[in-house]
Amino acid sequence: MTIEEAAQEVITLLQNEEYQKISERWFVEELQNSVSVDDLAGDWEERTAGGEFIATRSFQTENRTESLDIVEATLEYTTFQFDVRMIFNQDRRLVGFHLSEGMMNVELPDSILEEEISVGEGTKYELEGLLTLPVEMDDTVPAVVLVHGSGPSDRDEAVFAYKPFRDIAWGLAEQGIAVIRYDKRTFTHADELIKDFGNRLTVFEETVEDAIRATELAKADPRIDEERVFIVGHSLGGMLAPRIDVEGGDYAGLVILAGTPRPSWEVAYDQNRAAIQSQIKDEDEKEKQMKLAEEEYEKAKSLEEIGDEAAQDMTVFGMNGYYLKDMDKFNTRAWIDEMEKPILILQGEDDFQVYYDKDFTLWQELLSGKEQATLISYPGLNHSFVAYEGPHKGTLAEYKVPGQVDDKVIQDIGEWILKQEK
Numbered sequence: 402m403t404i405e406e407a408a409q410e411v412i413t414l415l416q417n418e419e420y421q422k423i424s425e426r427w428f429v430e431e432l433q434n435s436v437s438v439d440d441l442a443g444d445w446e447e448r449t450a451g452g453e454f455i456a457t458r459s460f461q462t463e464n465r466t467e468s469l470d471i472v473e474a475t476l477e478y479t480t481f482q483f484d485v486r487m488i489f490n491q492d493r494r495l496v497g498f499h500l501s502e503g504m505m506n507v508e509l510p511d512s513i514l515e516e517e518i519s520v521g522e523g524t525k526y527e528l529e530g531l532l533t534l535p536v537e538m539d540d541t542v543p544a545v546v547l548v549h550g551s552g553p554s555d556r557d558e559a560v561f562a563y564k565p566f567r568d569i570a571w572g573l574a575e576q577g578i579a580v581i582r583y584d585k586r587t588f589t590h591a592d593e594l595i596k597d598f599g600n601r602l603t604v605f606e607e608t609v610e611d612a613i614r615a616t617e618l619a620k621a622d623p624r625i626d627e628e629r630v631f632i633v634g635h636s637l638g639g640m641l642a643p644r645i646d647v648e649g650g651d652y653a654g655l656v657i658l659a660g661t662p663r664p665s666w667e668v669a670y671d672q673n674r675a676a677i678q679s680q681i682k683d684e685d686e687k688e689k690q691m692k693l694a695e696e697e698y699e700k701a702k703s704l705e706e707i708g709d710e711a712a713q714d715m716t717v718f719g720m721n722g723y724y725l726k727d728m729d730k731f732n733t734r735a736w737i738d739e740m741e742k743p744i745l746i747l748q749g750e751d752d753f754q755v756y757y758d759k760d761f762t763l764w765q766e767l768l769s770g771k772e773q774a775t776l777i778s779y780p781g782l783n784h785s786f787v788a789y790e791g792p793h794k795g796t797l798a799e800y801k802v803p804g805q806v807d808d809k810v811i812q813d814i815g816e817w818i819l820k821q822e823k
Contacts, residue, residue: 404462407493408472412485415445416454427495436498444500447802452478469496481505481562481803502562503803512536513574520583521614526590528611530556530583533574534624543629543653543818544579544619548612548645550636551665553588558635561800565635565785572811578818579625581615600713603727605648608641613649629653631818634660636755636784644731646742654743654821656814659752659784661760662733662767666701666725668755669718670694675753679795704729734767743773745817747810749782753795777813786810 402410407427414423420442424433459475468491475484481503488497509515514536520528535542547566549558557564570580587594587607598606612632620627632652634642639660646652661668673694681687701717704726715722746768748761761778768774781788787804 402493404470404472404489404493405460407489408460408462408474408487409457411487411495412457412474412476415485418442418445420445428498429490429494429496432495432498441498448483448500448503449478450802452480454478458482467491477506479506502801504562504564505803505805507567507571507805510571510575513571518581518583518618520581520611520618524614525593526586526611528583528586528589530581530615531570532619532622533570533580533582535574535577535579538577538624541624541626542577542579543631543821544581544622544625545573545631545633545656545814545818546612546615546619546650547580547582548608548632548634548638548642549585550638550659553591554585555588556582556584558582560785561797562803563785563787563800563805565787565806568806569633569811569814572806572808573815573818576812576815576819578815579619579622581619583611583615586611600721600723602721603724604637604641604644605727608638609645609648612638612641612645616645616650616652629818629821631656631821633658633814636660637665640665640733643733643736643740647731647736652742654745654818656745656747656817657764658747658786659749659755660746661755662737662763663760664701664725664729666698666704666717666720668760669720670698670701671756671759672754673697673718701725737767737771740771741773743817743821744768744771744775745814746774746776747786747813748776748778749784749786750778750780751782751789751794752784754784775817779807779810782807782810 411423411427420438424438455477457474458477461473463471465471470489472487473484475482483503484501486499487495490496512535514534516532518530518532520530556566558566566582570582573580594602616630619625619630630652631654632642632645632650633656635658639657642655642657646655677687677690681690697718700715704712704722709723712722712726717725746764748757750757757778765776783789783799786806788807789799789802789804793799
């Protein structure tokens, strides 16, 4: 039996749900001990739920050593696809087995097109990205600059099985709105940033500067109406949207997706407490971790009083103190008091990272009486504005189930942008 034939037999057994047979016939003892039959069944059924098998789209083999062969197969289902990676030893037994996170099967709609762009071209931190445009344009069009959440992110803001920025870009372009999205600086230039800034890195170098550069690129494009360029910030990007506007973005309006007017360390405190309550069963350990969370919270509250050098040497909830101290310098509440631009705040009610009952309701309070503010919440949608109902609800594992940004959210953003006066 060839390696290809062996791999195909494993895939066939998976599709027939013969998990016990796979374990006994194909797994070496060490793999049997690390991947139980129940684990194998659960992983496979989670990946394939909600779709019908279409075909094996690619089948690649690699002879890694004299005794190890790797086979990677891409399996396509009606609405998604994922990879199966198998490592065979010289006896044609599996010593390694992995199912990748799934991705939705989507193709660029015929009504839109995408062009490669470069944000910050010629600078040390040049970033690759995409400009998405409607194919039919009778006049200049409004535009959106998408700004990422925390952590290194590619242009699609891909996380596990989600690509929310791709979904938003395509959906808005279909409504006649141009969209710029790009790889985040910490995604492309992480090593250089550490070397150049170390523990002096702030959100300006991480996010703000590139958002402004992307905005300048949009406003310089003759196909885009420079007076109708908007920012759409997600999570951290939403939190920073007012600062980006003030420091050079100068937008026609702001859209904040799952953002917060609270300090990020305060949100991190809530997230840590929620994780401790839900994930730790031992009461003594739970009490210990809660005490540590309280200690971190007290450190965070002291940031305003301590000097910059002391903050650089401090870590709070896994984040550098100087980074957090810099973020706290921007007064969102004061900005709201003086705000005259239109602003749209959107929140998923099932978001367990930024909270409907704390963050969205605070926006409601702060923006009360502001006629230019529109606030919408969505039942059943999570932090990425994807609907999920299943056994992993309320955990990061729900992001591993393929899904897309809800159409209603994208429609609401587009309609709000298009109705803003020139």
